[in-house]
Structures are given as structure tokens and as C-alpha cells.
Amino acid sequence: MAPSLDFSRWWGKDNNSSKGTPVVVTMENPNYSVLEINGPDEVFRPVDKDRGKNAKQFTWVLLLKAHKAVGCVAWLGNVLWDLLGAIKKRLVFGQMENEKSGKGILYRVIMGFLVMALAFLAFEVVAHLKGWHYFENSSLHIPETLEIRGWLHLVYVAWLEFRADCIAPAIQALTNFCIALFLIQSADRMLLCLGCFWIKFKKIKPRIEQVPYRPDDLEGSGCNYPKVLVQIPMCNEREVYEQSISAVCQLDWPKERLLIQVLDDSDDESIQWLIKAEVTQWSQKGVNIIYRHRLVRTGYKAGNLKSAMNCDYVKDYEFVAIFDADFQPNPDFLKLTVPHFKDNPELGLVQARWSFVNKDENLLTRLQNINLCFHFEVEQQVNGVFLNFFGFNGTAGVWRIKALEDSGGWLERTTVEDMDIAVRAHLNGWKFIFLNDVKVLCELPESYEAYKKQQHRWHSGPMHLFRLCLPAIITSKMMFWKKANLILLFFLLRKLILPFYSFTLFCIILPLTMFVPEAELSMWVICYVPVFMSFMNILPSPRSFPFIVPYLLFENTMSVTKFNAMVSGLFQLGSSYEWIVTKKAGRSSESDLLAVEERETKAMNHPQLHRGTSDSGLSELNKLKEHQEAGAPKPPVKKLNKIYKKELALAFLLLTAAGRSLLSAQGVHFYFLLFQGISFLLVGLDLIGEQMS
Secondary structure: OOOOOHHHHHHHHHHOOOOOOOOOOOOOOOOOOOOOOOOOOHOOOOOOOOOOHHHHHEEEEEEEEHHHHHHHHHHHHHHHHHHHHHHHHHHHEEEOOOOOOHHHHHHHHHHHHHHHHHHHHHHHHOOOOOOOOEEEEEEEOOOOOOOOOHHHHHHHHHHHHHHHHHHHHHHHHHHHHHHHHHHHHHHHHHHHHHHHHHHHHHHHOOOOOOOOOOOOOHEEEOOEEEEEEEEEEEOOOOOOOHHHHHHHHHHOOOOOEEEEEEEOOOOOHHOOOHHHHHHHHHHOOOEEEEEEOOOOOOOOHHHHHHHHHHOOOHHHHEEEEEEEOOOOOOHHHHHHHHHOOOOOOEEEEEEEEEOOOOOOOOHHHHHHHHHHHHHHHHHHHHHHOOOOOOOOOOOOOOEEEEHHHHHOOOOOOOOHHHHHHHHHHHHOOEEEEEEEEEEEEEEEEHHHHHHHHHHHHHHHHHHHHHHHHHHHHHHOOOHHHHHHHHHHHHHHHHHHHHHHHHHHHHHHHHHHHHHOOOOOOOHHHHHHHHHHHHHHHHHHHHHHHHHHHHHHHHHHHHHHHHHHHHHHHHHOHHHHHOOOOOOOOOOOOOHHHHHHHHHHHHHHHHHHHHOOOOOOHHHHHHHHHHHHHHHOOOOOOOOOEEEHHHHHHHHHHHHHHHHHHHHHHHHHHHHHHHHHHHHHHHHHHHOOOOOOO
């Protein structure tokens, strides 16, 4: 039985027993509340929070809220002040980007839109302050009996009528066209993602039916192993030449069945000496490695590879593996790729996936990792499984030499020689295989300048190649659906339409609709569909989900570079045939560092393993070291930021449109334009990624 909690008797007894002198307390301006209690449990019921508050308490609450608001405003002010300081620093010490394609035609077009936007905004602000409001839900409503209040009012009304009758229909037609392209490209992405899900669900991947080469052959003569040629093309790759040569020289393959060509196109003699010395060291260890340097450096990478394939000894080899200077294959790379060619005479290419040693270095590398993970996991894998065709990535792949020869070999006509040879091999009936589980380490560009130059080459070259290959594709003997896939999907949709609608819709049309509200751009076009497609792109790299908003904004920011490159390649402007080597940082993975430490330990314990019969092979390296020691110390190279004019002009255009959207109270449009404008501003001032020296 529960104990009784009745304290009334005890309370009365205690009150009666208390003794003392009574005291009367008088309160001036009493502040109290009267609360009626109907029962013993009434005291424990929740009381209204606002009960019993007086004017002084409300004053303190308002003061606290005001203090928080002032703190927030001060924080925003500090951020704005720091941003203005960064802008001033960039303007004073930065370098303007050189305009080569079409003498900056795109920049002048953007500046024209910016000037018009500023004039329209000033006009709209004046009309707004004068109370000339003729808009309800983005529709024009001019009263029939309108009283003209001066010449400015007359000009404003005439502008409204001209805008509604002439400008808005043209913008709306272009908007609908871009939306249709946007939906077609989104459907293509959806089909690719569904294909990738099907591959994962069915666990489809290229397999080797049986072990083609016995492990004991490696210890013996290795006659069952095919002869493989490995090529490392490079040009002024001071930062990465050593680790790439080291990784290739440690490939697990019989030495007498393997030959390594270091194809050095460097024009810096000091770098040539360093690469020669590295090749000499590995040659003295018993590795079949050759150093080649062209006297006439034409054709960029394609010319370098073509020159190497013309050597007489190449005819003795069956396959050729290609690695760029920053790629570091694992020792088992050839054993995971070459066996796929056995008993498959139609197979011309085996492509491996890229893995990035510096994907978490900064925000720029994280965003690049999202794009490239989708490219390999979805695009390359789906096209390889269902079509047996995809674009060769230029490195980390093994070609059948016969396929190269039948397709015409390396040609110097474009800057995308890898895509060129892949298209010609596809036209000749060769099949490709993509191995998603074979990964080769490489580097991502860490500076925006290097990344922008790389993207310009990757988007101008395909359009130049499309002009050259279109007649051959039409007249080829391929099936009709393969021709349609090559022309409509591979070239037009993914190389031309994507940069066109992305730039036109989000960087030009959207700001214009703020000044021409009769042309509407639905919220699902600028919000729902882009976010959903960004979500689909990030699926192959789930760790990047926190970066979905920066990824969406950055992709729209890069659209100006891709659009400019696409136009220059399509119309063969000045920069369509321009090759600039992507700047590398020379970063190594943890496994590479451990391997280096292990080799150094072995060198200390067994110095004879790293010393040849004579030291004459290192004379050039010693000469270089003596020259560096004798010379004066070089002053540190200052890192300079570049100012990108097109990005800055678009930033001010979008921010101007965001200011105009405030007058019409368009919430989603305002926030999109604001954040997209800030994104363009950060990129235009080179505030993303590392700085180039």
C-alpha cells in the first residue's frame, strides 16, 4: 500500500508552534501574479511561459535578440570586409587571363549583357521608387486609361510594351529549346545510371575464364607471356618523372618480354639530364628501359607516340601499355589486363580506371573526383559492357598493336589523339573492355588555372575531331544504330549539347528573365532537376555528398569554360589546337612512400644492388648537381593569382540579376542567382584550389 502524503496536520502543527514577533512588510509597486489552485496536483502542471512577464523582462529579451542580431551583422560585415580585401589583393597583384579564342568574343558578349543588365536595373529601381507597378505574377497589366507622368514615364511604358511583344517571345522560345535539351541530357544520364545499377545488381564484369599464364613461367623463360611494350610520354615533368618510371619498372612481368620506352619531349636540359639519370639507374638494375628524345617536337603527345611506334624493334611486340608521367601502376597491372586479349582476337583495347592520390587535397580536387568517378563508374563501364566502345582515356590502357596499325596509328590532327584513335578503331570493328576494379594512381590538378586549361583541351578537341570524323562515320559500314550512337550521343549530346544548354540556360537566360519577367523559367528547371541530377552524379562517390551544393554551383561555373572551348573547337578558332601540359604537384600515396623507404633501406644494406660496374652512367646527373651547387641560390618563386575576366563579368551579371529579383520577390531565383554569382566571383578571383607558381 502506498504511503500517505497528507501533510496538512503537520503543516498546521508547525504553524501553530511557531513563535516570534510578527513583522509587516510593505511592497512598493508590487509585481506578482494571482494563481488559482483547484487541487493538490494543480501546482505541478505546466505554466504558460509568458505568464508573469513584465515590461522590464520583455525589454531584456529584446535587448538579447538585438545583441544576437548585431553579432550576426558584425560577422557578415567581417566576411564582406575580408572578401573585399581579397578582391583588392587580386586586382593589385593578379594577372589577367589571356584571351586567345576569337579575340575574347565571348567576353565582349558577356560584358554587353552586363551593361544592359545594369541599365535595366537602374531603370527598374527608378520606376519602383516612383510607384510604377504594373506587374502581378510576372504578367504585364497596364491600365487602359493610363495617365502619362512625364517623358520618363512614357519611355518606361513604351519599353514595357516592346519587351512584352518582341523580346519576351524570343527569350521564351530559346528557353523552351534549352529546357528540351536539358531534359534529353538528363534522360541520358538516367539511362546510364540505370545501366550501372543493372551491372551492379547482376555483378557483370569482364572475367578471365582460365589462368592464361602459369606462375612458374615467370621464374623460367617466360615464353608463354606475350611481349609488351610500355610507353611513358612526358614533357617537362620534373615533379613526377621519378615516381612514374619507378612504378613502371617494377611491373610484374618477365624482363625479357618487357620493354619500357621513356618518351621525353622536355625542352629543359636540366630535366632531360634528370630523366636520363633515372633511366640509367634502372637500366643498370637489369630493366629493359630506353630513353628517347625527339629533336623535332611536332604533334604534341600524338607526335611523340607516333615517333616511338616507328622504331624497328616495335614489330616484335604484340601489345603496348601507355602511362602518362603522373601515373603509377601497381606491379600486377599487366597480369590483370593483358590476359583479356587471349582467345579474343576482336579485342583492341583494355582500359583501366583512374584513382587519385590527392582527391582530398582541397575543394577543387574533391569536385573533380565527383566528376571523374561518375565518368569511370557509370559512363565508361556502361558503354564498355553494353556497347564495347568508349573513349580511350589516353593513359592506363593496353592496346593491341595490330589494332593501332589497322586504324591508321597515331595522328597529329587534334589535341585528343586518344579519342581520335578510339573512334577510328571502333569504325574498323575493334572492341573495347573497361576494367572498373583495376585502378591506377594519378594526380588531379590542384590549381584552377591548370584545371581550366585541361578542361579547355578536353572540350575543344572533341568538337574539332567531330568535324574531321563525321564523313568517315557516315560512310562507314557500321550498323545504323552504332552510327547514331556515335554521332548523336557520343559527340553531340555529351560533347556539344551539355556545355551549350548549361551555359545558355543558367548563365544567360536565367539572368535575362529577371529583367524580362514575361519570359518565365520554372522553379523545377533551376532547382529540382539540377539537384536531382547532381545527386545522381555523386552516387559513385558517396563520401562527397556533403559537397552536393558546391558541386552544382561549380559545374555551372565551369560551363563558361566548356562552352568557350566547344565553340573554339567547332569553328576551329585559335585555341582549338593548343596543348598545355597540366601542372603536377608530384604527390605520392602512402604506399609509395613506404616503398621508397623500403628501397632506401635495401640500398643501405646492399649498396652493390644499386651500383653499376662504373659510374659513367651518372655523369650527367653529377654535372647537373655541380652546376646547381656552384650557382647562386635561386630566389623563391612567388605564387601569382590570375584574374579571369569572363568569370568575373558573369559574377556581376548574376549578382545584378539577383538584385533585380528582389523587386519581384522571387525567392528561389534570388538565392540561386546570389550563390551562383558568388561562385563565379570566387572562381574569377582564383580563390579556389592551390595557386600556381
